[in-house]
Amino acid sequence: MRNSPLPALFSREVKRIHCVGIAGMGVGPLAIYLAQLGFAVSGEDDAMIETMRMHLERAGVALTVAGGVPEGCDLLVCSSAISPGHPAFVAAALRKIRIVRRGELLAEVARDRKLVAVCGSHGKTTTTAMLVTALRRANFPAGYILGGLFNDDAVSPARAGSNEWLVAEIDESDGTIERFSPTLTVAVNLDWDHPDYYRQQADLEATFAALFARTTQAVLVSDACALSARVAAQQKADAAPVRTFGRTGDYRAQVEGESDEQQTLALNHLFPTTRVQVRAPGDFNAANATAALAAAHLMGAALSASVLADYPGVRRRQAVLHSAAGLTVIEDYAHHPSEIRALLGSLRRRLTKGGRLVVVFQPHRYSRTAQFKTEFAAALALADNVHLIDVYAAGERPVAGGTTADLYAELRKNAPSLSAHYYPGQHGALLERLARETRSGDLVAFVGAGDIDQRAREWISAMVEKQDDARRWDELAAAIREVVSPEAKVKREESLASKTTMRVGGAARVYVEPATADDLRHVLRIARERSAAVRVIGRGSNLLIPDEGVDGVVISFNHAAWQAFAPQADGRVWVGAGLRLKNLCGLATKAGLVGFEFLEGIPGNVGGALRMNAGAMGGWMFDVVDEVLLMTGDGKERRMARAEMHVDYRHCAELQDAFALGAMLRPAAKSAADEIGRQIDVYRDKRQKSQPREPSAGCIFKNPPGDSAGKLIDESGLKGERVGDAEVSTVHANFIVNRGHATSADVIELVRRVRAGVEQAKGVRLEPEVLLYGKEWREVL
Numbered sequence: 001m002r003n004s005p006l007p008a009l010f011s012r013e014v015k016r017i018h019c020v021g022i023a024g025m026g027v028g029p030l031a032i033y034l035a036q037l038g039f040a041v042s043g044e045d046d047a048m049i050e051t052m053r054m055h056l057e058r059a060g061v062a063l064t065v066a067g068g069v070p071e072g073c074d075l076l077v078c079s080s081a082i083s084p085g086h087p088a089f090v091a092a093a094l095r096k097i098r099i100v101r102r103g104e105l106l107a108e109v110a111r112d113r114k115l116v117a118v119c120g121s122h123g124k125t126t127t128t129a130m131l132v133t134a135l136r137r138a139n140f141p142a143g144y145i146l147g148g149l150f151n152d153d154a155v156s157p158a159r160a161g162s163n164e165w166l167v168a169e170i171d172e173s174d175g176t177i178e179r180f181s182p183t184l185t186v187a188v189n190l191d192w193d194h195p196d197y198y199r200q201q202a203d204l205e206a207t208f209a210a211l212f213a214r215t216t217q218a219v220l221v222s223d224a225c226a227l228s229a230r231v232a233a234q235q236k237a238d239a240a241p242v243r244t245f246g247r248t249g250d251y252r253a254q255v256e257g258e259s260d261e262q263q264t265l266a267l268n269h270l271f272p273t274t275r276v277q278v279r280a281p282g283d284f285n286a287a288n289a290t291a292a293l294a295a296a297h298l299m300g301a302a303l304s305a306s307v308l309a310d311y312p313g314v315r316r317r318q319a320v321l322h323s324a325a326g327l328t329v330i331e332d333y334a335h336h337p338s339e340i341r342a343l344l345g346s347l348r349r350r351l352t353k354g355g356r357l358v359v360v361f362q363p364h365r366y367s368r369t370a371q372f373k374t375e376f377a378a379a380l381a382l383a384d385n386v387h388l389i390d391v392y393a394a395g396e397r398p399v400a401g402g403t404t405a406d407l408y409a410e411l412r413k414n415a416p417s418l419s420a421h422y423y424p425g426q427h428g429a430l431l432e433r434l435a436r437e438t439r440s441g442d443l444v445a446f447v448g449a450g451d452i453d454q455r456a457r458e459w460i461s462a463m464v465e466k467q468d469d470a471r472r473w474d475e476l477a478a479a480i481r482e483v484v485s486p487e488a489k490v491k492r493e494e495s496l497a498s499k500t501t502m503r504v505g506g507a508a509r510v511y512v513e514p515a516t517a518d519d520l521r522h523v524l525r526i527a528r529e530r531s532a533a534v535r536v537i538g539r540g541s542n543l544l545i546p547d548e549g550v551d552g553v554v555i556s557f558n559h560a561a562w563q564a565f566a567p568q569a570d571g572r573v574w575v576g577a578g579l580r581l582k583n584l585c586g587l588a589t590k591a592g593l594v595g596f597e598f599l600e601g602i603p604g605n606v607g608g609a610l611r612m613n614a615g616a617m618g619g620w621m622f623d624v625v626d627e628v629l630l631m632t633g634d635g636k637e638r639r640m641a642r643a644e645m646h647v648d649y650r651h652c653a654e655l656q657d658a659f660a661l662g663a664m665l666r667p668a669a670k671s672a673a674d675e676i677g678r679q680i681d682v683y684r685d686k687r688q689k690s691q692p693r694e695p696s697a698g699c700i701f702k703n704p705p706g707d708s709a710g711k712l713i714d715e716s717g718l719k720g721e722r723v724g725d726a727e728v729s730t731v732h733a734n735f736i737v738n739r740g741h742a743t744s745a746d747v748i749e750l751v752r753r754v755r756a757g758v759e760q761a762k763g764v765r766l767e768p769e770v771l772l773y774g775k776e777w778r779e780v781l
Helices: 027-037 050-058 087-094 102-109 124-137 201-214 226-232 283-299 337-348 366-380 404-414 427-437 452-483 517-529 581-590 606-612 673-690 709-715 744-762
Strands: 016-020 040-044 075-078 098-101 114-119 143-145 165-169 184-187 218-222 242-246 251-258 263-269 275-278 319-324 327-332 357-362 385-388 419-422 443-448 489-495 507-513 534-537 550-556 565-567 573-576 625-632 637-641 658-665 696-699 726-728 735-738
Touching: 016 027, 016 087, 027 040, 027 050, 027 075, 027 102, 027 143, 075 087, 075 102, 087 098, 098 102, 114 124, 114 201, 114 283, 124 143, 124 165, 124 283, 184 201, 184 283, 201 226, 218 226, 218 283, 242 283, 251 283, 263 283, 275 283, 283 337, 319 452, 327 452, 337 357, 337 366, 337 443, 357 366, 357 427, 357 452, 366 404, 385 404, 385 427, 404 419, 419 744, 427 452, 443 452, 452 489, 452 507, 452 517, 517 534, 517 550, 517 625, 517 658, 565 581, 581 606, 581 673, 606 658, 709 744, 726 744, 735 744
Parallel strands: 016 040, 016 075, 075 098, 114 165, 114 184, 143 165, 184 218, 218 242, 242 251, 327 443, 357 385, 357 443, 385 419, 507 550, 534 550
Antiparallel strands: 251 263, 263 275, 319 327, 489 507, 565 573, 573 658, 625 637, 625 658, 696 735, 726 735
16 A cells, blocks of 8 residues: 555544545545545545546545445545535544545645645646646656546546656645645746635735745746735745746747647747647636646656647636537636636637627625625626626625625626626526527637536537427417418517516517407417417516516517407496506596596506406406406407406406406496596606606515505615615615616515515515516525
C-alpha cells in the first residue's frame, strides 16, 4: 500500500476513507486520487452525476447510501458546503471517526510531493486541465487532482502519477489554503470574492501574500491583474521569485491566429519554444494556456508546438452543448462579475450577424450576490437578453439583499432597456420561454456555478420537444382555420399581455375569435379531438398571464357578433358575452334602464362578469341576471334560468367548464338618463379616489372572513413594496400595479412577499383572488 500515515493530522495510520458529497468537483477527484494511492475509499452523494459515477467506479471507489459510513472507516472527508447535520456527520460523530474538510486532506496528501498549486479567482480548473494536458503530451508523469471533469470521459479527473510532482487546484473559499506550502504557485488572477469568509479585500490579499511567501521555487502571476501584482510586490527578496505570464510577462504569449475551435499563440521571452496550437479560442483561454505552459516549463517538462493541440476542454467551461441550425448553446461555470464580464465579452465576438447573446444566469451564494449585485448587473448588461433563476445557496442561509429578486431589481434599475426576466421557482417557465423565443443566429449561454448545467441540458431536450409541439399547434390551428367562418380570427402565438388590464404575460399557442356559435362549436370539437386545453379570455381583468404564455386554445368573444345590446318588449335586455361592461352601462343609461350602474368601472365584459359573478359598489352581476345562454364543452347550447344556477362570491359553478354566449338581464326600474348618469358619476368618483389608475388586475387577494385584505397589507407596512416594475399600490394596498415594464414573474414574486409579510405580521395567510391564467397559484406559491 502506497498510502501515507498522514502524521500532521492523525494520531494513527489511515486506511479507510469515506467521502461525503463525492459527486462534487472538489471531493470526487480527490477520492479517485486517494483510491489510486491505495486507500480504501467509499463515498456518497444525493445528487450523483453519472459521469462522475463512472470515474469513481473505474477507480474502485465504493458508493453508499446517505449516512452509509462503512465499518472500519478511519476518516470522513467532505466539502465545506456539507452541514454538520448531514447523516454521515452524525454517524461519524457517534463512532468517533475523525472528520476533515477536503482542503485539509488535500494539503496533507500533498505534503510529501512537489506541489504545483493552481489558485486564484477565475480559470483555475481550465488552467489546471491545460497544464495536465501539456504534461501528459510531454510524457511527464506528474500526479494531478483536477477540480472538474474533462470533456473526454477517457481522461480521469485525477491520477496518482509516478514522479515527485503533484498538480492540484487549491481553494481559498474556506481558509484551508493556509495549510499549503507549494513548490510552485500559479495564481491565475485575483479578485475579491467569498465575502462570507473574507470580510474585506485586505483579508484576501493577506491570505495570498502568505501563500506566496510559503512557496519554495517560484510564483507565477498574471501581468494583467493589478491585485496579483500588489500582492506579489510584498514578496521578500529571499523568498521564491515571482514570474509573470501574459502578453507582456516574463512568459509572454500573443494570439497569432484564431478560429471557432482553436487559436495559435506566438511565444517568446522565457519560453523555449516559439509557437503552440491551443484547442480553445478566446482571450481568457489564451491567458490560461500561457499560465499552464509557463508552469510546465518551470516543472521541467518539454514543450512543443502540439502540447495543447488536443486539449479536450473541461465540462462547464465554455462547453458547447449544442450547435445546429444556426443556434449555439454553451454552458460555463462563471460566477463572479469579472468572470462573467470576460466570458460575455468573448462570446459577443463570436456572434454571427443579426444574432443575439442570450444569457441564463444562476447566482451562486447569497453573500456573493449581496456583495456584488451592482457589478453582476453591469456584467450581465453585456448580453442582449438575460434570464435569471434563483440563487444556488450551496448550504448558505439567505442574506439581506442577496436574492435573485434583488439582483433583478438592480439590473432593471441600471439597465432598464435590457430585456431581462426572472423566474422565481419556475424553471419550467424559463425553459418554455427560451424554447419559444430563441431564433437562428442566437448564442445562448447558461452561466453559473450551481446546478444550472442541469437546466441547460433540460432546455436542449425541451428544444426538441418545442419543435414537436410547434408542429402540433400549427396543425391544430390549420385544422381550425379549415372549418370556421372567414370572419373568424385564428392566430398562432398571439400575445395576451395587451389583452389584459395588467399588461403582462406571454402568448397563446392558438388564439381564436369565433364569429358564430358554430365557429365556437367547431373549435371545441377539434380541441377535444386533439386533447388541447381550451380557455376563454374576456377583457383580461382579474387575471395574470404567465410569462411563458398559455399552452392551449384561447378563445375571445371580441368579434362584433358577440357584443349585442337588445332591449326586449317585456322590459328586459339581451346582451352578448363580448359586450364590455362599460358599454353596457352606457347603453343602459341611454335606454333609461336602472340597475347596471355598479358595473361601469369593472374592466371586463359580460362573459367574464358572468363567469366570475363580478361585483362592485355593493352590487353583483347575478343580481341583474334572469337567464344565461351557454355552450358546454361538447358543443351543446343550453339556456339556464338564474334560479337553476349555483352562484356565490366570485364564482358561478355552471360556467367553470362552459362558455357564456349571452344573458337576459332584468333592469331594476326605468328612469331618466341624466339621473342614472349622476349615480354613475358618484360611483366613478368613489372608485377614482380609492383605486389606482396604473394598469392592474384589480384586487389581488380575497378578503379573509370578516376582514379586509387591503387593510391587512397596509397595516403590515407593505404599501409601496416593489419587485421590478410591479408595486403594491400606495393608493389601495390590495392592488398590485404595473409601473411600466413589469413581468408576470415580478407580480408572482411580489404576491409571495406580500403573503409572507402579512402572515408574519398578522398571522393571516391571504389567498389570491386574481386568476393565474392556465395554472394554479399553488404551483408557484
